[in-house]
Amino acid sequence: MLISYREALNQAMREEMRRDDRIFLIGEEVGYYQGAFKVSKGFVEEFGTQRVLDTPITEAGFTGLAIGAAMAGLRPIVELMTFNFGILALDQIVNNAAKIRYMSGGQLAVPMVIRGPGSAAHQLGAQHSQSLEAWFCHVPGLKVIAPATPHDAKGLLKSAVRDPNPIIFIEAQLLYSTKGDVAEGEYTIPIGQAEVKRRGDDVTIVAYSKMLLLALEAAEDLAREGIQAEVVDPRTLKPLDVQAIVSSVKKTGRLVIVEEGWLFAGLGAQIAELAYAQAFDYLDAPVVRVTGADVPMPYTRPLEDAAIPDRGRVLAAVRQLVNGP
Amino acid sequence: MDRDDLLSLYRQMLLIRRFEEKSAEMYALAKIGGFLHLYIGEEAIAVGAIAAVRADDYVISAYRDHGHCLAKGSEPGRVMAELFGKATGLCKGKGGSMHLVDARRNFMGGYAIVGGHLPLATGLAFAVKYQKRDQVVLCFFGEGAVPTGQAHEAFNLAALWKLPVIFICENNRYGMGTPVHRAVALYSDVAETARAYGIEADTVDGMDVLAVRTLMKTVVTKVRSAPRPYFVEALTYRFMGHSMADPSHGHYRTKEEVEEERQRDPLLLLRRTMTNRGLGSEADFKRLEREVGEMVAAAVKFADESPFPARTALEEDVYAE
Known part of the structure; x- marks a missing residue:
């Protein structure tokens, strides 16, 4: 099945949200706008506004909210419009999401995915063109995934959603429209496997x-x-x-x-x-x-x-x- | 209001007071390291507020968190062991004074980046609403967190999505040494900050445990029956320094000011009320003092005799399996 990277992400989230109603998608323009890059196309129609939440432009606030929800048993997927804006949520990601399991001596878990595009597109200027994966990789408690193909994007996003840890899932604007073969039917790709x-x-x-x-x-x-x-x-x-x-x-x-x-x-x-x-x-x-x-x-x-x-x-x-x- | 009820409130506040005094002592003996922020003077807020909620309601706090943890029912021995950094501590010694967590009791933790746990509290409340449960979330923080961006983002989201979170601002009038009037624009009525977001807000005497509990019962009933955020400003005063690194009055406030505020010690106020109403005798207070003293001594003994975590614990609990 030849599909785009964007569609692969859409399928992964859709399949997972159908499987587990603890999963919700939260971020700027993920609902009626269908995602700044149209990754969540059709989600509001299928899952409703209870599970597909448009937020105000407050990365720290809604990322922190998602972390709290994960601590209480939900499985949030946070969409950052781009990882550049994720810098505003770094306190939440680094000081809370990554550390809560350890600081609590294993009592709490933060099962969540924080996803969105990183890296440069074309002529977006200094504040919209950054590749920040090294920052996240530096932090114990986080897992970081950066798939290149539609097949990997789908399989890894499904694994990320099922993982009991906070996952940074980095996409790329220039990859969204690229196409590739994706396996038919249900599959996942293990995290940590090259x-x-x-x-x-x-x-x-x-x-x-x-x-x-x-x-x-x-x-x-x-x-x-x-x-x-x-x-x-x-x-x-x-x-x-x-x-x-x-x-x-x-x-x-x-x-x-x-x-x-x-x-x-x-x-x-x-x-x-x-x-x-x-x-x-x-x-x-x-x-x-x-x-x-x-x-x-x-x-x-x-x-x-x-x-x-x-x-x-x-x-x-x-x-x-x-x-x- | 019956006698046993009042004695129970007094006993909880006394436990926090004696626990904190003992912690200071243990800090001086280097049994406790790092930062230690004592709750002495502010006991009526945690005890009064938590007395108004159910056991399954969530509580989340900042770094001055011993009082909230104890009021939520955590075992003093396991709290003290955590301060000692022992394997038997609530968090196996990995959290410390500022990061107590007792998940079994829905005490969701102490957080030490000012303002950073307010979004977490809204998230706990979001989960409650999402799962159509009827718990409420109590989120404690100091007045120093009120001007942070994260607090405002949390207020906005909580109001926008009508989340059942009660923000409890413990206004003890000083950041570390910076007085509220030099830090918060609406210092004369901090609760007004929340009203700007359409959040209903009240101010209460945080030294009066009965006033705190009475207000909180009303607030909790409102929030539980029709989910929405609420903001409570509790006026209080810390009798000790900001942390153990700070003398009790420092350069930013006078000895006289501290002495004057001590006249409104929350334990003293409740004791006076009980005595005046004939609901507590000297014998009662003596008995409680003895019982609590024994509890705290047992907590210290437990902490002291517990082992430190094994070296193998270092890399455990980084990731969930």
Whole structure:
């Protein structure tokens, strides 16, 4: 079944909400407007306004409300219009959602999903173009998922909704309309399980979310040059499937990490550390990171393009790593 | 109003008072670490308010939370053990003084980011309404939380969606050292803040446990029968410093002011009322003093003799299975 990423998310939530009436969807414009990116199309009609709640523009307030509801036994799905606005809810996410289980010595649980798009679209400016996954990955108590394909988005969102922990589920505006094959019928994908999206022996490229598509395109170009890249998609960023990455690196001896987020203290730094710690003797060359530029996102298109990893930069990084300078 | 009822209220306030005094002592002995915020002087609010609700109603609080936890019925030994950081504490020693939780009693916790638990309270109330249950939520916080953005977001959502949450502002007149008139725009009538959101609000003498309970009974009945938020401002005063790091009067208030407020000690006021009405004798108060003293001593003994958590506990409870 060929469907869009947007439809995959819609199906996942719809199936789960039909299965379990403790689940409700809450966020800005999720109801009558059907979601700022139309992910919740048809939800008010099917589930009513008791379970599909339009909120005022108060991220801290409604995220906190959802956490409280989860503590009392409900299973909220919070839609952030974008993760940039989630910064306003960081106190709730970091100080409450992530810590309540631990602080209570295991008495309370916060089963909820906080989802919405991260990363840049086109020319939305510095405040609407951020990839903040590293922030969330840093916090014990959270799980972080960033699927790239409709199939993964559906299976992982269903798992996220069923998980008894707070889950940060990061989508991307530029992925919503992309299409892919989704399995027929009911399925879930385990949280914390990477997938090798392309087999190869010469170099490992780790990439997630939008950057996975870029890595796969680059891998096709590289194949024509005789370089077989193995593309590993972690899908879940925390807990990270370290084993999958390490075993690929042990096979290829080379690792390139592609991420849209900022360079300094980005997620790729953590992945590189894991590779060094667990596959040092297998590496033929230092790990290479292709990242977003360490700048607030510029508006103008030429500079914006320069700030986001593109195929050329991925190709250059891999060629240099494989062929030498 | 009968004798046993009044004695019970007195006993609960006395338990909190003696528990807190003992905590201060244990802090001085380094049995308790970190921050310790005592509820001494404010006992009538927790006791009066919680006496007006059912056991299955929710209570959530800020970091000055020992009183609410004890008033909700938690075992003093397990509370003290938590302050000691012991494995037998309510939260296995992982929460501490500011993060007491007793989920079995629907005491949903103490939270230490000012204003941050008001949205949680609205969420508990949302769950009650969503599941068509009839509980109410008592949310305690200081007047310092009133100007926070999160409080206003919570007031707006609670009013918009008619959620059964009773916001109880314990106005003890000081943040740490900043007086309310230098922090809250509507300082002379803090409850007015809630009325701006269409939330019905009252102010009560927070030193008078009977007044608190009487008002709260009315409020709880209203909220339970027709879900909606309510705001109660309880005027009170903390007799001790903000925390153990702060002397009892500090530079921001005078000794004379503290002494004057102590004349309206909530225990003293109730005792006077009971004595005047012939509903409590010296013998009664002596007996309660002895009983509570024994309870607190037993709590300290339990905490002291309990083991610290094993090293293996460090990474437990981060995630639910």
